[in-house]
Amino acid sequence: MEKTSTATPSRSVTVRAITVLGAFDATHRALNLSQLARRSGLPLATVHRLAADLIEGRLLVRRPDGRYEVGARMWQLGLLAPPTALRELALPHLQDLVAGTGHTVHLAVLDGPSALVIDRLAGSRTLPTRHSPGGHLPLHCTAVGKALLAWSPADVLEQACAGMTRHTPYTLTDPRLLRRQLDEVRQTGIARSAQEHRLGVSSLAVPVHGHNGVVAALGVLAPLTTPRLTSALAHLRTASASASADYMRSELDGGVQQAEPPPGEPAP
Amino acid sequence: MEKTSTATPSRSVTVRAITVLGAFDATHRALNLSQLARRSGLPLATVHRLAADLIEGRLLVRRPDGRYEVGARMWQLGLLAPPTALRELALPHLQDLVAGTGHTVHLAVLDGPSALVIDRLAGSRTLPTRHSPGGHLPLHCTAVGKALLAWSPADVLEQACAGMTRHTPYTLTDPRLLRRQLDEVRQTGIARSAQEHRLGVSSLAVPVHGHNGVVAALGVLAPLTTPRLTSALAHLRTASASASADYMRSELDGGVQQAEPPPGEPAP
DNA sequence: GAGGCGCTTCCGGTGAATGGAAACGATATG
DNA sequence: CATATCGTTTCCATTCACCGGAAGCGCCTC
Numbered sequence: 001m002e003k004t005s006t007a008t009p010s011r012s013v014t015v016r017a018i019t020v021l022g023a024f025d026a027t028h029r030a031l032n033l034s035q036l037a038r039r040s041g042l043p044l045a046t047v048h049r050l051a052a053d054l055i056e057g058r059l060l061v062r063r064p065d066g067r068y069e070v071g072a073r074m075w076q077l078g079l080l081a082p083p084t085a086l087r088e089l090a091l092p093h094l095q096d097l098v099a100g101t102g103h104t105v106h107l108a109v110l111d112g113p114s115a116l117v118i119d120r121l122a123g124s125r126t127l128p129t130r131h132s133p134g135g136h137l138p139l140h141c142t143a144v145g146k147a148l149l150a151w152s153p154a155d156v157l158e159q160a161c162a163g164m165t166r167h168t169p170y171t172l173t174d175p176r177l178l179r180r181q182l183d184e185v186r187q188t189g190i191a192r193s194a195q196e197h198r199l200g201v202s203s204l205a206v207p208v209h210g211h212n213g214v215v216a217a218l219g220v221l222a223p224l225t226t227p228r229l230t231s232a233l234a235h236l237r238t239a240s241a242s243a244s245a246d247y248m249r250s251e252l253d254g255g256v257q258q259a260e261p262p263p264g265e266p267a268p
Numbered sequence: 269m270e271k272t273s274t275a276t277p278s279r280s281v282t283v284r285a286i287t288v289l290g291a292f293d294a295t296h297r298a299l300n301l302s303q304l305a306r307r308s309g310l311p312l313a314t315v316h317r318l319a320a321d322l323i324e325g326r327l328l329v330r331r332p333d334g335r336y337e338v339g340a341r342m343w344q345l346g347l348l349a350p351p352t353a354l355r356e357l358a359l360p361h362l363q364d365l366v367a368g369t370g371h372t373v374h375l376a377v378l379d380g381p382s383a384l385v386i387d388r389l390a391g392s393r394t395l396p397t398r399h400s401p402g403g404h405l406p407l408h409c410t411a412v413g414k415a416l417l418a419w420s421p422a423d424v425l426e427q428a429c430a431g432m433t434r435h436t437p438y439t440l441t442d443p444r445l446l447r448r449q450l451d452e453v454r455q456t457g458i459a460r461s462a463q464e465h466r467l468g469v470s471s472l473a474v475p476v477h478g479h480n481g482v483v484a485a486l487g488v489l490a491p492l493t494t495p496r497l498t499s500a501l502a503h504l505r506t507a508s509a510s511a512s513a514d515y516m517r518s519e520l521d522g523g524v525q526q527a528e529p530p531p532g533e534p535a536p
Numbered sequence: 537g538a539g540g541c542g543c544t545t546c547c548g549g550t551g552a553a554t555g556g557a558a559a560c561g562a563t564a565t566g
Numbered sequence: 567c568a569t570a571t572c573g574t575t576t577c578c579a580t581t582c583a584c585c586g587g588a589a590g591c592g593c594c595t596c
Binding site for chain 2: 015018021070072
């Protein structure tokens with residue numbers, strides 16, 4: 001994993017404590033002290049102290065067997081983050097989409113250099129998809145990723161073009177091709193991926209809009225054998241439009257909030 | 269000359285940083301710097317620095333309008349906490365319960381001196397209940413609370429008896445009465461509350477079991493006018509049994525994990 | 537009983553945290 | 567335009583809490 005060499009580029013204690021939290025992930029939900037130290041790249045004694053503080057703050061808890069895990073307090077705080085609001089708002093439309101198409105659906109947002117999966121609902125003809133809520137998907141070779149990328153600021157696109165890692169023989173790795181595809185995505189409002197991320201899986205995605213641009217992407221996954229994915233398109237568009245409408249409504253209520261209220265009008 | 273105001277006499281920086289996080293709640297999802305300082309009881313300059321660190325660690329984000337809010341990273345970390353696993357595991361059974369009874373249902377766990385709501389599904393005949401996931405309910409005057417309290421360690425019961433605050437004219441405030449009710453709950457396996465927390469609302473709850481005791485409580489809420497809440501009881505018991513079975517299964521898989529494996533047996 | 541592993545505690549040196557204060561900026565008020 | 571108010575950012579001297587190697591302790595294995 002990481003080399004302890006540059007061990008302390010982080011000056012602040014706070015950042016170090018957060019580094020400790022970062023040692024946990026979906027496949028490491030409970031760690032003992034040594035693992036925690038190893039995975040966070042910090043000295044054992046330091047982690048011991050930091051973990052004690054995190055427990056005092058209830059972000060971590062210590063189980064009877066001595067291992068640490070993420071505490072319920074973290075869960076509570078996480079509920080206050082934007083993804084929760086988006087998820088709840090979009091859920092009914094995701095359900096409609098699953099009901100209408102029978103396929104697995106994804107809702108994702110842009111998160112730095114990748115797409116963060118906000119929710120995933122399995123269709124009746126379930127594909128063996130792993131990426132659950134909280135997981136990341138690459139931007140350059142998934143439908144939701146491309147949908148997000150198509151309306152991303154330049155620096156994100158730059159970064160994505162720089163790191164086009166190959167996942168299957170079908171993965172695009174030429175930035176020029178990707179840019180051309182994104183032009184098309186912007187024009188048609190639809191992003192596609194055919195086995196570019198996983199063999200045997202095609203997907204289709206559309207953007208979800210807020211008042212200030214694209215806020216998420218909504219996609220369906222289907223086995224390659226599916227005859228006409230195009231039939232899913234109408235459902236996708238409907239769901240996206242409904243979700244967008246609800247999202248913009250919530251922006252007005254301050255439920256999700258975005259930037260400052262539109263200026264210009266002098267008070268009456 | 270330290271000013272011991274309401275502030276935290278907290279020694280460690282980490283705990284202070286977490287105090288800043290604690291300034292956010294369901295009704296304060298976005299705060300500017302001054303509010304953050306005021307609500308966390310720390311000096312402005314200190315909060316300014318801590319918030320910068322928290323942003324560097326991505327637990328907070330700063331919106332274009334300058335206000336802070338909880339970041340997606342916190343949401344991701346929160347997904348690793350036990351409540352998420354429990355919630356997903358129990359969801360199908362909560363849905364069955366709603367379908368079977370038509371009432372609003374609650375899933376809650378013990379969290380210090382109160383019950384933490386893990387999930388809430390609104391029934392068709394929706395009651396105006398607020399307590400959403402992440403919220404707290406009192407232990408002494410709600411059905412889920414009593415169900416949890418009945419199998420809690422002595423110190424929790426002690427604490428609950430000490431703080432029996434009145435919510436309605438029907439709220440029990442005599443510890444002796446509460447203890448007697450809890451005896452009954454242990455005997456029958458059912459906890460009840462009739463308008464003790466909210467006027468016009470009765471509720472019924474049962475415990476959910478893990479291998480090491482009660483891990484959660486499952487309850488239904490209904491308007492007082494509902495004729496026979498007893499009919500919901502069978503559904504409750506079924507749902508609870510199914511959820512318990514699933515939970516214990518997940519304990520074996522290490523999905524939820526609990527304490528150490530049972531000792532005693534020398535290896536075969 | 538020797539060796540290995542993981543957790544906890546200790547402690548002196550030091551560098552990072554602290555927070556009052558002042559500068560800065562935006563928005564009301566006279 | 568001048569002044570007041572409020573929120574944010576920056577500065578800096580002081581001091582105090584963080585740091586982490588190392589030693590001690592408990593437990594298991596060979």
